[in-house]
Amino acid sequence: MRAGMSYFHETIWKGVPKFLCRVDTALKNIGINERVPYNAPHIQFSSWMGGDRDEFWKQVPSNEPYSVILGEVRDKLYETQERARQLLAPGVSGILEEATFTNVEQFLEPLELCYRSLCSCGDRPIADGSLLDFLRLVSTFGLSLVRLDIRQESDRHTDVLDTITRHLDIGSYRDWPEEQCQEWLLSEFGGKHPLFGSDLPITEEISDVLDTFHRECHIRQPLGVVPLFEKLADLEAAPAALARLFSINWYRSRINGKQEVMIGYSDSGKDAERLSAAWQLYKAQEELIKVAKQFGVKLTMFHGRGGTVGRGGGPTHLAILSRPPDAIHGSLRVTVQGEVIEQSFGEEHLCFRTLQRFTAATLEHGMHPPVSPKPERQALLDKMAIVATEEYRSIVFREPRLSEISHLFLYE
Incomplete structure (x- = not known):
């Protein structure tokens, strides 16, 4: 199929207008001063590459398995894109999460199934072509193209916590000594929603990590610091x-x-x-x-x-x-x-x-x-x-x- 279509890209696409220009010249040489109308359907192309069912029409399944699987992948990708767009714009989406891909493993599963099927059917050269390239792209770039690293100065976390402590009328977090900062953080995060164990040592310069770690943002995977x-x-x-x-x-x-x-x-x-x-x-x-x-x-x-x-x-x-x-x-x-x-x-x-x-x-x-x-x-x-x-x-x-x-x- 690819080899056959390559002729359209490399030769036929440019050859058709050149041929019709030669026709115009030939008409002029015999005294006809009108050009061939651009929309005159003198030349058209069709192909049975991918559509030849002449010899095997009785064995053509009503639903081709690869088309069924990849059709579902296409639909789910579209829903994933639309749901992300809606969540980023108005903040809500009418598309259920179950109708989308939520991780790259879900996306890879049907593609890997097609790859294994092609290999087992003796079509390894086809599997190792564009499909293998696409599997590698999905594994490399996932659903988001690139991961977003958040680079934040520790003073920003201190500003937030200082605002909280001032609002609670318990003093200024920024002015507290290191030990008091750690003691307050541990008491807060050791309450109803404990985030630390009881074995946290009181050491210097560790509040920056505590400030960064202890925040609940309803994310699926914890952010590494x-x-x-x-x-x-x-x-x-x-x-x-x-x-x-x-x-x-x-x-x-x-x-x-x-x-x-x-x-x-x-x-x-x-x-x-x-x-x-x-x-x-x-x-x-x-x-x-x-x-x-x-x-x-x-x-x-x-x-x-x-x-x-x-x-x-x-x-x-x-x-x-x-x-x-x-x-x-x-x-x-x-x-x-x-x-x-x-x-x-x-x-x-x-x-x-x-x-x-x-x-x-x-x-x-x-x-x-x-x-x-x-x-x-x-x-x-x-x-x-x-x-x-x-x-x-x-x-x-x-x-x-x-x-x-x-x-x-x-x-x-």
């Missing part, structure tokens, strides 16, 4: 913070043995200088991996790299291979910033090359893990990082003339 460690002090404190969270039984049961941690390259470079930031990022990953192994948690590192050198940019392949041993368990997350989207995914061949680089580097890192630096080299890098940070900060943060020059360049 991905802490971001970016500045030098944050990276140094990251392993201890993660260990405190993993020591909470309730927290570990909620994450189902999986945790994402985002490490930032932009602010760390601006805060401590590029060498110091790169070395601290490396050490933080090593320590975070040890903590995750200690508690039996699979850790996925989320690399917040930009496109420019100052934002952690650089060759993708080398960047992945330079991660510490065990930092990539066959998977990783990275950001693709706006300034590099075009060069990474702007054309089909660029998209292919980008995916190829990530896949090849991830596999190579797993099959041939890098070796950790020797202790003497680590000690040397520690000293170099201290000197680099001090020199960098003495210029960027403590040199008043730099601020004057920056304002001058900005004005110009």
